[in-house]
Amino acid sequence: MNANKALWEKGDFTRIAAAMRESGEELIESLGVKAGMDVLDLGCGDGTTALPAAQRGANVLGVDIAVNLVAAGNARAAAAGLDKLRFQEGDAADLRGLADGSFDLVVSIFGAMFAPRPFDVAKEMVRVARSGGRIVMGNWIPGDPTLIAQVLKTSADYTPPPIEGFISPVTWGVEDNVRERFAAAGVPTENVTCERATYVFRCPTPPRDLLETFKQYYGPTMNAFEAASKDGGADQLETALTQLFEQHNRAGADKTEIPATFLKVTVTKP
Template sequence: MNAPANPNKALWEKGDFTRIAASMRESGEALVKAIGIAPGQYVLDLGCGDGTTALPAAKLGANVLGVDIARNLVEAGNKRAKDAGLANLSFQEGDASNLAGIENKTFDQVVSIFGAMFAPKPFDVAKEMVRVTKPGGKITMGNWIPGDPTLVAQVLKISSAYSPPPPEGFISPMTWGVEQNVAERFGAAGVSSKDISCVKDTYTFRFDGTPVDLVDTFRRYYGPTMNAFDAAAKNGKEEDLRRELEALFNAKNESTTAGKTVIPATFLRVTVQVR
């Protein structure tokens, strides 16, 4: 499947999100178990990265297709699947706003954890997710919440303050963390409000290093933070951004072990039943 032009492609190929994803594996496995992935199910993981949720879903016996906008992450995911000996897992490039080449009513479960929320055209994202889900199937999204005091929402908020204003017509990915927007977007795709539920959940980053080391990992490998540092450097504010992020990561770290980082982050878990 050839990915249509998408401004996010350069963003997510710029860094190496696998370095961030390494701190997310444990919560990814727990979430997959919580949403009821079962052997023999057909599962689509949108904005899958290198397989933080796709890999454990396949290990549970589901037939999993991971789709991501970034070629480097698709390649990394296919390597992880091969190394794990998972013939029931594959990755390909694609845009969650336009799942060209994927037939209607194909999947028992469609999952997107901090993935499809970043795709442009959110109404198209909702429409496509519903389109490819079988009647009786389920969609699960994990979306960061705007204004939330926990880690990722604050990282994105701080980063945006140092970045140029977005282009005209840009819709913030954080709008997916607002229940009213979720209901409106899936409603436009034909889903009744009674079939949409939203609950707050927690995703924990576990990093083998200090909070300052984790900031450095975000700085070097996480596209939005990389762009923020590039913009800040042009304005002579690079050190201001670094200090602000280090203060945030240190404040949120709950690890009781020196040299380790454990940071919980709140997100909105969206469940959509498709009729």
């Protein structure tokens, strides 16, 4: 089985996404999504950015490798009465079935960065975008001191070494890598801009509850706890993550509001 598919079908990212809704809406608002636009949300999960795009009148296709998230997205679209939004299973590195130049906007927020073969991912995003259209990515930054980069780093410390040839998802958070990958897909450097932006995880309960959600439902954290349990390090891992969540929380002891910095990439297709 595709290892990336197994990772994201293992848990239930909808539980994590519940803390991300408000920031997803803010991001879509900032992109100026309008009625009639054709939008592809790649690595869409259950629609944290796809739903607000469709609510603004865009025609939206969400593509995700995890069949459980595709089903959850279609259920959310139906419940919201959004007939211009649909979700389907697909691989960000191989968007077979999607025609060249189909979308005004290709957006991938913490999604396509996790797909293997990053050069193929960049090539496919460029291929399906229209000339003059935009590609917008949100990518976690390696070594960044804010929450998610540190969660991924800490989880990796407790997980067995990856297979030979593995390319870390957070390499998408390095500007030089981003420019190199899109250049290989035919995009001039001047058409690629990178800036740091902030995503905020919000929930009405204490940070330890959000950590418990990550522990039970977020693939990378689940794998780390499974490996740590075999080595007797689960308590140490939990202590390290608890400290992270509590240190980064800015909402007080009874609720959670944790900012996380990411690299916002905007590409204009020639």
